[in-house]
Amino acid sequence: MGGHCIGTEKLKIGELAQKTGITKRTIDYYTNLGLLEAERSESNYRYYDPAMIDRLYFIEQRKQEGLSLGEIQNALNITSYEEIDVQMLRLKMQDLEHDVSSLLEQMNNQDTNNIQSIKKNVSPESIALMQSLLLLINT
Secondary structure (H helix, E strand, O other): OOOOOOOOOOEEHHHHHHHHOOOHHHHHHHHHHOOOOEEEOOOOOEEEOOHHHHHHHHHHHHHHOOOOHHHHHHHHOOOOHHHOOHHHHHHHHHHHHHHHHHHHHHHHHOOOOOHHHHHHOOOHHHHHHHHHHHHHHHO
16 A cells, blocks of 8 residues: 555535535535545545544534534634634734834833833733743743
């Protein structure tokens, strides 16, 4: 067997649909969202690990509980570093820069022991980001 062959235990999308009773279209949608992982064969077919059966059931169960696909993605915790939404990070960094510059302005306009009023004007998210950035810088 060539090293590049995908093992027989992998399922095609149709087989996964059959086994789970979930439509191919839904499986395809979840795969595109990154909720399911598939390997592509050389002929460009998607092959799914049998573990994806459990993941599909998990997704469907959470959906019935009223979770959004975003929340399910968080529950699955499958954001690999490559997939972290760069756009989202950029926006957060912009917010942070904005907060920091307004903070610096305030510090220039006031005496420094007035930190409380400064904190009020910075979103908790920005403070958390600053703390994690400080940690990164200091390690």
